[in-house]
Amino acid sequence: MYMAALYHKPVLLTESVNGLVWNPQGVYVDMTFGGGGHARAILDKLQGGRLFAFDQDEAAAANAEGLELTFIQANFRYLKKYLKLYKVTQVDGILADLGVSSHQFDMPDRGFSTRFQADLDMRMDQSAKQTAQQIVNEYHEEQLQRMLSRYGEVKNARTLARAIVSSRINQPIRTVEDLKKVLAKFAPKGREAKYYAQVFQALRIEVNDEMEALAEMLEQAVDLLVPGGRLVVISYHSLEDRLVKNMMTKGNLAGEIQQDFFGNKLNVLKMITRKPVVPEAEELAENNRARSAKLRIAEKLNVPVRR
Numbered sequence: 001m002y003m004a005a006l007y008h009k010p011v012l013l014t015e016s017v018n019g020l021v022w023n024p025q026g027v028y029v030d031m032t033f034g035g036g037g038h039a040r041a042i043l044d045k046l047q048g049g050r051l052f053a054f055d056q057d058e059a060a061a062a063n064a065e066g067l068e069l070t071f072i073q074a075n076f077r078y079l080k081k082y083l084k085l086y087k088v089t090q091v092d093g094i095l096a097d098l099g100v101s102s103h104q105f106d107m108p109d110r111g112f113s114t115r116f117q118a119d120l121d122m123r124m125d126q127s128a129k130q131t132a133q134q135i136v137n138e139y140h141e142e143q144l145q146r147m148l149s150r151y152g153e154v155k156n157a158r159t160l161a162r163a164i165v166s167s168r169i170n171q172p173i174r175t176v177e178d179l180k181k182v183l184a185k186f187a188p189k190g191r192e193a194k195y196y197a198q199v200f201q202a203l204r205i206e207v208n209d210e211m212e213a214l215a216e217m218l219e220q221a222v223d224l225l226v227p228g229g230r231l232v233v234i235s236y237h238s239l240e241d242r243l244v245k246n247m248m249t250k251g252n253l254a255g256e257i258q259q260d261f262f263g264n265k266l267n268v269l270k271m272i273t274r275k276p277v278v279p280e281a282e283e284l285a286e287n288n289r290a291r292s293a294k295l296r297i298a299e300k301l302n303v304p305v306r307r
C-alpha cells in the first residue's frame with residue numbers, strides 16, 4: 001500500500017474514474033487531490049493525456065511527489081485562472097471529491113473533529129485568515145444562527161447562537177472542548193454526537209466558504225469542458241448535492257428551467273447517472289467515511305439540449 005492511501009481512502013474510485021476518463025489522450029483536472037487516490041487511478045488510464053490536480057491544503061502537496069501531474073496548491077474556485085497560466089482553456093474531464101480528507105479529520109491539531117482536544121481551527125488552507133475560533137467568538141448572534149441553521153440544519157439554532165454569545169462574554173471559546181461544553185446543554189439526549197457533528201459541519205463549511213467555492217467552481221467547470229467532456233462530482237451532504245444536481249440537470253445553480261424563445265428547455269449538460277451512485281455494501285463495510293457519498297456524472301453537449 002502506498003503511503004498516500006493512509007492519508008485518505010478514495011471513495012467510489014472505480015465508478016468515478018471510469019465515468020471521467022473517456023479519452024486517454026485528453027486533459028483532466030482533479031479538483032480535490034488529497035491523498036491522490038483518484039489521481040493515481042486517472043493516471044493509470046491516461047495514454048498521452050495530462051492531469052492537473054488542485055488542493056488548497058499544503059499537506060496534500062507531498063502526496064503528489066513523483067506523480068506525472070501538475071499539482072496546484074490553490075482553492076478550486078480559481079480553476080480557470082490557474083489553468084490559464086498553463087495555457088489550458090478546455091479540458092476533457094473534471095473530478096471533484098468534495099469535503100475533507102481523512103488526514104484533515106484525523107489530525108488532532110487541525111481542529112476538524114469533535115474527538116480531540118484542540119484549538120478550533122478547521123481551515124483546509126492553513127494560510128487562510130479566518131479560523132473556526134474567530135467565527136465562534138466574533139460573529140454576531142444573527143450570523144451564528146444563520147450559519148447553524150443553513151449549514152448544519154441545527155433545529156434550535158437561535159437558542160444555541162444566543163448561548164454561544166452569552167458564554168463567550170465570560171470567557172472566549174477557544175477549543176473543541178470549550179465549544180462542546182456549550183453545546184452539551186442543548187443537544188438532544190442520546191443524540192449528542194449527531195448534534196455536535198451538525199454544528200461542526202456548519203462551522204467547517206463557513207470557515208472554508210465551501211458552498212461559494214463549489215458554486216464558482218461548477219460554473220467554471222461547465223465552461224471549460226469540451227463537447228463530450230465529463231463532470232464528475234462526489235458530494236457528502238445534501239447542500240452540496242443540491243448544487244451539483246441543479247447544475248447537472250438544469251444547467252444552473254438555482255435549478256431553474258431555462259427555455260429558448262420557442263419554449264424548448266435548455267441545458268449544456270446531459271446527466272449520465274440518472275440517480276446518484278452510492279457505495280456498495282462492501283465499500284461501506286471497509287470505509288465508514290463513504291457512507292454519505294453520492295456520485296453524479298454529466299456530459300457536456302455540443303448544443304444546449306432540447307427536451
Ligand SMILES: C[S@@+](CC[C@H](N)C(=O)[O-])C[C@H]1O[C@@H](n2cnc3c(N)ncnc32)[C@H](O)[C@@H]1O
Pocket residue numbers: 008009010011031032033034035036037038039054055056057060074075076077097098099100101102124213214
Ligand atoms: C475528500 S478529500 C479528496 C480525497 C482524494 N480524492 C483522494 O483520493 O485522496 C477532499 C480534498 O479536497 C480539498 N479541498 C476541499 N475543498 C477545496 C477547495 N475549495 N479547493 C481546493 N481543495 C479543496 C481538501 O483539502 C481535501 O484534501
